[in-house]
Amino acid sequence: MISSEIYLENNRLDLSQDLSSEFTYAIDDIQDFAARNTNFSKTIILPGNAVNNKLFGHIFEFGSANFYNDTETNVGYNFNASKAASCVIYIDKIQIFKGVLRLIEITIDKGTIEYECVVFGELGGFVNAVGTKKLEDLDFSQYNHAWNYTNIVTSWEQASGTTASGMGYFYPLIDYGQVSHSNKKNWHFSAFRPAMFVREYLDKIITNAGYTYESNFFNTNFFKRLVIPNNQKDVKKSTTTGLDAAATVRTYTNVGEIAWTPISLGNFTINPLQDTFTYASATPFTGTINWELTGEVLETGTILIFDLRKNGNPIATYTASPNAGDLFSFTIQLTNQTFTQNDTLSVYMNTDIRGLGVSIIKGSLSIISNTPQLVPLGYGDTIAINDTLPKGIFQKDFVASIVKMMNLYIVEDTTRGKHLIIEPYVDFYQTTTNFLQVNDLEENLLVDNTDLLLLDDILAENVDWSYKVDRAKAIKLTPMGELNGRYFEYKYKSDNDFYNEDYAKRYNQTYGDYIEDTGFEFSTDKQVAEVIFSPTVVVGYQGEDKHFSTIFKLSNTQNTQSEDKVESNIRILQVRKISGVSSWHIRNGGGNVGAALTTYGWGGHLDNPDLPTSDLNFGVPKEIYFTLPNQYPSANMYNAFWSSYVAEITDKDSKLLTCYVYLKLSDIFSLDFSRLIYIDGSLWRLNKVIDFNPMVPDSTKCEFLKVIELTYA
Numbered sequence: 001m002i003s004s005e006i007y008l009e010n011n012r013l014d015l016s017q018d019l020s021s022e023f024t025y026a027i028d029d030i031q032d033f034a035a036r037n038t039n040f041s042k043t044i045i046l047p048g049n050a051v052n053n054k055l056f057g058h059i060f061e062f063g064s065a066n067f068y069n070d071t072e073t074n075v076g077y078n079f080n081a082s083k084a085a086s087c088v089i090y091i092d093k094i095q096i097f098k099g100v101l102r103l104i105e106i107t108i109d110k111g112t113i114e115y116e117c118v119v120f121g122e123l124g125g126f127v128n129a130v131g132t133k134k135l136e137d138l139d140f141s142q143y144n145h146a147w148n149y150t151n152i153v154t155s156w157e158q159a160s161g162t163t164a165s166g167m168g169y170f171y172p173l174i175d176y177g178q179v180s181h182s183n184k185k186n187w188h189f190s191a192f193r194p195a196m197f198v199r200e201y202l203d204k205i206i207t208n209a210g211y212t213y214e215s216n217f218f219n220t221n222f223f224k225r226l227v228i229p230n231n232q233k234d235v236k237k238s239t240t241t242g243l244d245a246a247a248t249v250r251t252y253t254n255v256g257e258i259a260w261t262p263i264s265l266g267n268f269t270i271n272p273l274q275d276t277f278t279y280a281s282a283t284p285f286t287g288t289i290n291w292e293l294t295g296e297v298l299e300t301g302t303i304l305i306f307d308l309r310k311n312g313n314p315i316a317t318y319t320a321s322p323n324a325g326d327l328f329s330f331t332i333q334l335t336n337q338t339f340t341q342n343d344t345l346s347v348y349m350n351t352d353i354r355g356l357g358v359s360i361i362k363g364s365l366s367i368i369s370n371t372p373q374l375v376p377l378g379y380g381d382t383i384a385i386n387d388t389l390p391k392g393i394f395q396k397d398f399v400a401s402i403v404k405m406m407n408l409y410i411v412e413d414t415t416r417g418k419h420l421i422i423e424p425y426v427d428f429y430q431t432t433t434n435f436l437q438v439n440d441l442e443e444n445l446l447v448d449n450t451d452l453l454l455l456d457d458i459l460a461e462n463v464d465w466s467y468k469v470d471r472a473k474a475i476k477l478t479p480m481g482e483l484n485g486r487y488f489e490y491k492y493k494s495d496n497d498f499y500n501e502d503y504a505k506r507y508n509q510t511y512g513d514y515i516e517d518t519g520f521e522f523s524t525d526k527q528v529a530e531v532i533f534s535p536t537v538v539v540g541y542q543g544e545d546k547h548f549s550t551i552f553k554l555s556n557t558q559n560t561q562s563e564d565k566v567e568s569n570i571r572i573l574q575v576r577k578i579s580g581v582s583s584w585h586i587r588n589g590g591g592n593v594g595a596a597l598t599t600y601g602w603g604g605h606l607d608n609p610d611l612p613t614s615d616l617n618f619g620v621p622k623e624i625y626f627t628l629p630n631q632y633p634s635a636n637m638y639n640a641f642w643s644s645y646v647a648e649i650t651d652k653d654s655k656l657l658t659c660y661v662y663l664k665l666s667d668i669f670s671l672d673f674s675r676l677i678y679i680d681g682s683l684w685r686l687n688k689v690i691d692f693n694p695m696v697p698d699s700t701k702c703e704f705l706k707v708i709e710l711t712y713a
Contacts (some may be wrong), residue, residue, distance in 0.1 A: 001560065001700055002015055002017065002018050003014055003018055003091055003092045004018045004019040004089070004091055004694075004695070005048075005089070005090040005091075005093075006019075006044075006087065006088075006089050006101075007087065007088045007090075008055055008086070008087055008101060009073040009074055009075045009085050009086050010073075010086075011055055011662075012051075012706060013046055013051065013052055013055060014046075014047060014049050014052050015046070015047070015049040015627070016047045016049075018695050019044060019089070019091070019694065019695060020693070020695060021041045021042050021043065021044045021178075021693075022041065022042045022691035022692060022693045023039065023040070023041045023042075023096065023097055023668075023689075023690040023691070023692045023693075023694070024036065024039065024040055024041070024689065025039045025121075025668070025671055025688065025692070026039065026687065026688050026689075027409065027411065027673035027685075027686065027687055027688070028690040032338060033352075037709070038099075038120055038121035038122075038123040038124040038412075039099060039120060039121030039123075039124075039178060039412070040118065040119070040120040040121065040124065040599055041069075041096065041097065041118055041119045041120070042118070042624050043116050043117070043118055043690070044116075044117045044118065044119065045114055045115070045116060045117075046114065046115040046387065047113070047114060047115075047119060048060060048106075048108075048113020048114055048115060048555045052115065053113065054571075055076060055079070055395065056077060056079055056115060056194075056346075057075070057076055057077055057078070057079030058352050059079060059081060059099070059106065059472070060106050060108060065119065065341070066078065066079070066080075068080045068083070068353060070083070070236060073085075074086075081102075081103045084100035084101070084125045084128050084129060085100060085101050085104065086099075086100055086101075086125075086417060086418070087099055087100055087101035087119050088417075089119065091665050091694040091695070092456055092665060094665040094666060094668075094669050095414070095669050096665055096668045096669060096692075097119060097439070098117065098121075098122065098127055098412065098414060098417065099119050099120050099121040099124065099412070100121075100122065100124070100125035100128070100258065100434065101117055101118075101119050102117060102118050102120070103115060103116075103117050104116045104117060104118060111132060112314050112688075113135075121412050122412040122418055122419075123410055123411070123420065124535060125413055125418070126206070126209055126418075126420065127396055129209035129210055129211070130205065130209050130395045130396045130399070131396075132599070133205075133208075133392060133394070133395045133396075134391070134392060134393055134394055135201070135228075135388045135389050135390055135391075135393045135395060135398060136386060136390075136391055136392075136393075137395070138201065138204045138205065138208070138389070138395075139204070139386065139388055140196060140200075140204075140385040140389070140579060141384070141385065141386060143169050143194070143196075143385045144181060144382060144383060144384050144385055145167060145169075145382065145383060146380055146381070146383070146685075147189070147235070147378075147379060147380065147381055147382070147383045148189075148379065148380050148593070149189070149363070149586055149593045149594030150594070151171075151187065152171040152192045152586065152601070153171075153187070153586075153590075153594065153597070153599075154621040155168070155169055155170050155171045155194070155601065155711050156170070156171070156577040156599065156600070156601040157577065158170045158575075159224075159225050159575045159576050159577060160576075160577040162221060163221055163578075164221050164225040164443040164575070164576075164604055165197070165224060165226040166197045166198075166199035166200060166218075166219075166223070166224030166225075167197055167199070167200050167550035168196075168200075169194040169195065169196055169197075169385065170194070170195050170197070170227055170575045170601060170603070171194060171195070171601050172192070172195055172227070172229060172534075172573060172575050172601045172602060172603020172688070173187060173191055173192060173546065173548045173549075173600050173601055173603065174191060174192075174193070174229060174313065174548060174549045174550070174551060174603060174606075175539065175548050175549070175550040175551070175563075175565070175601065176190065176191060176193075176551055176552055176565055177190065177551075177552030177553065177563035177564055177565045178552075178563050178564070178565060178568065179191035181306070181587055183541065183543075183544070183667070184541045184544050184546075184548075185546075185582075185584050186569070186584050186585045186586070186587055186592075187584070187585075187586060187587065188586075188587050188588070189379050189586050189587065189588050189593060190234075190235065190293075192586070192601065193229065193230035193235055193388065194230065194383060194385060194388055194615070195227035195228060195229040195230065195391070195603060195634075196228055196385065197224065197226065197577065197703045198223070198226035198227060198228060198402065198572065198663065199218055199223060199224050199226070199414075201217070201228065201398065202402065205395045205399060206420065210418055211418045211419065211420055212310075212416070212418065212419045213419065213420040213422055214420075214421055214422070215419070215421070215422040215423060216423060216427065217408070217423050217424055217427060222397060222574075222607070222614060225573075225574045225576065225607065226572060226573070226574060226616075227572070227574075227603065228389075228390060228570065228571065228572060228573075229536075229549075229571050229573055229576050229603060230388050230653050231390050231567065231568045231569065231570055232388070232456055232567060233552070233565045233566060233567045234376040234377075234386075234565065235376065235377045235383065235388055236374040236375055236376055236377060236387065237374065237375060237377050237381065237382075237383075237384060237387060238372045238374055238387070239264075239266070239369075239372060239373065239375055240287075240368055240369045240370075240371070240372050240373070241264055241266060241366065241367075241368060241369070241375075242266045242267065242285060242287050242339070242366075242367035242368065242369045242373065242375070243263050243264070243265065243266050243268050243269070243277060243345075243365070243366060243367040244262075244263040244264040244364075244365075244366045244367075245258065245260040245261060245263055245265075245268075245270075245277070245364065245366070246261045246263060246364055246409070247260060247261075247293060247362060247363030247364065247365070247366045248261050248274065248360070248362050249258060249360060249361065249362070250359075250360055251298070251357060251358070251359045251360075252349060252357075252358050252359075252360070253357060255348075255349055255350050255351060256275075256348065256349065257273070257275035257346045257347060257348055257349075258274060258306075258347050258349055258360060259273065259274045259275050260274055260275065260277075260347075260365060261274070262274075262397060264375070264378065264419070264573070265277075265375075265376075265378070266376075267279060267280055267281035267283075267285075267339065267368075267373070267375050267376070268280065268345075270342070274343070274344055275347075276344055277345045277348045278335070278342060278343070278344050278345075279339040279340065279341060279342065279343045279344075279345075280341065280342075281372075281373075282340060282341050283373070284340045284373070284384055285338070285339060285369050286336055286337065286338045286339075286343075286369070286375050287337060287339075287367045287368050287369040287370055288334065288335045288336070288337070288367065288368045288369050288370075289308070289316075289332075289334040289337050289365075289366070289367050290331075290332075290333055290335065290364065290365070290366045290367075290368070291316065291331070291332045291333075291334075291364075291365050292309055292330070292331045292332075292346070292363050292364045292365075292456045292634065293306060293318070293327075293328075293329070293330060293347075293360065293362075293363035294327065294328070294329040294360075294361045294362045294363060294653065295327070295328055295329075295358055295359055295360045295361050295363075295486060296300045296325070296326070296327050296328075296361060297322040297323065297324060297325070297326050297327075297328065297357070297358055298324060298325075298357030298358065299324055299357040300322075300323050300324040300358060302352060303319065303321055303330065303349040304319070304320045304321070304322060304349075304351045304358070305317065305318070305319050305349070306318040306319075306330075306347060306348070306349055306350075307347070307348045307350070307661040308332070308334075308345075308347055309344075309345070309346050309347070309348055310337075310343060310344065310345055311343055311344050312344070312346075312434075314348075315334060315337070316332050316334055317329045318332065321488045324339060327361075336370075339367075340604050345365075345466060345528075347365070359433070361413070364468070367711070370593050374575055379588045379593065390570040393399045393532065395572055396540055398532065401531035401532045401533060402529075404529045404531050405427040405531055405533075405572075405637050405641070406424050406637065406640075407424050407426070407641040407642050407645060408422055408423065408424050409422070409423060409424070409425060409428045409673075410422050410427075411674070414669070414670075414671070414672075421434060424641050425641065425642075425644065425645050426640075426641060426644055428674050429483065429674050429675075429676060429685065439678060442509065442617055445514065458551075463675055463676070463677050463679050464677075464678045464679075465661060465678065465679050466678065466679050466680050468573060468661045468662045468663065468667075469659055469660070469661055469662075469679060469680075470659070470660035470661065470662060470699035473659070473660040473699060474659075475657070475658070475659040476657070476658040477655050477656070477657055477658075478655065478656040478658070479654070480520070480649065480650065480651075480652075480654045480655075480656075482524070482649040482654070482656055482705060483518065483520055483649050483650055483654070484525070484527065485516055485523050485525035485526055485527040486517065486518055486520040486523045486524055486525060486526075486603075486705075487516065487517055487518070487524075487525070487526040487527065488515070488516040488526075488527050488529075488642075488646055489513070489514075489515045489516075489526050489527065489528045489529070490513065490514045490515050490516075490529050490530075490618035490638055490655040491510060491528060491529070491531070491618070492510050492511070492512050492513060492530075492531060492533055492534055492617075492618070493510070493530065493532060493533060493534045493569055494510045494534065495534035495535075495568055495569045496566070497537075497550070497551050497552060497553060497566055497568055498552060498553050498554045499511075499537035499539065499548070499550050499625060500534065500535065500537060503622075503623065504619070506622075506623065507622050507623070507673065510535060511617070511621055512535040512605065512616070512617030512618055512619065512621060513538055513618055513619060514586065514616075514617075514618035514619025514636075514637075515619075516638070516643075518646070518650040519650075521649065532569075532570060533570055533571055533572045533604065534568065534569040534570070534571055535571075536549040536551065536571045536573060536604065536605060537549065537550055537625055538550075538604045538606065538609060538624070538625065538626055539625045539626055540609075540625065540626025540627055544582075545581045545582055546578075546581050546584070546600055547602070547604070547609035547626050548602075548603075548604070549571075549573065549603055549604045549605075551566065551568045551571070552565060553566050560665065562566075572616060573603040573604055573605065573616070574603070574604065574606065574614070574616060575601065575602060575603045576599075576601075576602045576607060576609045577599055577600075577602070578599060578600055578602045578609070578610065579598065579599045580598060580599075581598055581599065581600060582598070583596045583597070583598055584596065584597055584598075585597065598637055600669070605617050606633070609626070610629055611629070611630065612628070612630075612632070612633045613633050613635060614633055614635045614636070614640070615632075615633050615635065615636040615637070616636070617637065618636060618637045618638045619636060619641075620632055620634075620636065620639055625647070626644050637667070644709070646698055647708070647709070648705070648707070648708045648709065649705070653706070654705070654706055654708060655705075655706040655707065656687075656703065656704070656705055656706075657679070657684060657703070657705075658701065658702070658703050658704075658705075659701075659702060660699035660700060660701055660702070661699055661702045662699045662700075663689070663692060663699075663702075664698050665694060668689075668692060668694070671689070673685075673686055676707055677704060679704070682707070683706075683707040684704035684705060684706055685704060685705045685706075685707060686702065686703075686704055686709060687703040687704060687705055688702065688703040689701075689702050690702065690703070
């Protein structure tokens, strides 16, 4: 009787015999620093009978083809070998594996069909489901809004006081260059750009991949304060309007350029007199110029001339000979006009009228691009959030970097399909709430009833596998078996903005990096964990009580006139509403918008620049660029999330145990890597179950890491 069952998308496959495949279950790939593994099987052979052929969509046929609908289950006519299909395996009605199935090869031999398959855990299925999707593929369109004072200031409530929402958008003050007024006191509105919360990024990535998740850590205020700021040179939109301006109503008594009131400058700038436009983008564009003017002549003369000038040279002319009191009006269109960087456009009025008097009543000057182009947004324009997301960042790399930063463990729920459990290492393992060194157990320091009760608590909370160990097979203990290098290096990605370059030149390392020297004398290798994010340096100025992150270049000297906007690498910041600062304004051009403010939206590697308690850097910087009112916080990414792990694997008593264990189907079904294993007087963390064969009554190779501390501060 066949006791094995395999269900593909809830449809039972036919088996000609019981499974002979072996299964591996893992929490962490201990040979690859900071990597995360998943469960998998060796090859499973399925017979090509009527049931299986139908479920696999008769893929064995040479001419098979079908339309794939990703909203339908991946079986039958809809089967797609490039997509994961959910799979559950039972032995004697006990679930031993839950994940996804991949069809590797089809063998046709003398009319017999066989399907070669492998199954791997849902964590691997999640990575495959995310595939090559990028951050800009996520849909944040529900947060599109007007770029104005009200929305900027209101957003700060998303991280006010000790709480944070983790959803929506937040406008942190960031010095992007050319955005400050009055020596960094008042700020142009473009210093505030929408930043989206990391928690919502991850929520969308996971749910869009067809998965659910649970995480106590994701619900902490620390995690809900994390945002990804805008990293573009300018906030832009896609449009065919290259320029749009209205003629300024005015009476002219001298020859010269006439003035314009900008409606949309696009990639153009306008001079202080507002009579000359300059194309500022390095990307040329070609479009159609539409030029209209209507006015009244107040003095009689012989001739009136309007020139549309590009780079000072006429490209279109309107000429008239009006009398006093006459109106004039004209419309001119010029097609296929190309503009390159620093090209100028103006309208020059010339006449020989004595005592010139020409009144401009209305007019317009616009350029419609032949193809859509990205142009900077103006105050009050609608921001399409998806246009502001970092470009070219793979979702899987984003998730991996969050995992590396905070030493997260992601495991698959054994009872719910496509459900992930996500917690940091320091919170992942189920341990007693009592502070107890495990070495006390091994040294038999149980001298009173209190210690005996403590031991009872540990044994009740964790699993005793002492009796399961196969003593007939070799037991191996590797001192510091997870330590395969002397140095543990935690790195942010370097970037070329001014302060990152300045720090790197001074100290020959990236701002916020950390290297832990374990003192291991038998290796000089480095084990490196590098994230995709770059650090963001915080700067303060004398006499100003607002601190802010900076992302700009300096052309010559360190002053506001030489600051240049730059495209930057993706960043990650903590945000908070800061209160009690000196009165300041948000500005548009030379004027204020909205009321004076005594609060601002903070975004930086510290949680609070005035009273910091946590830091997104891995280590304490060798130099900071602002005056810190109190001691620099010790709670950084290394100390909070990695130090306990490194302390455990580098401790002189650390051991990697490899032995063979008799595991039953019920053990595999209830396998929980968060539960500690008790073996012969010691506590161990289960790392891996290797090649478990459910059909062979033999012991299975397992790897364990010795528990040094039950709890870490």
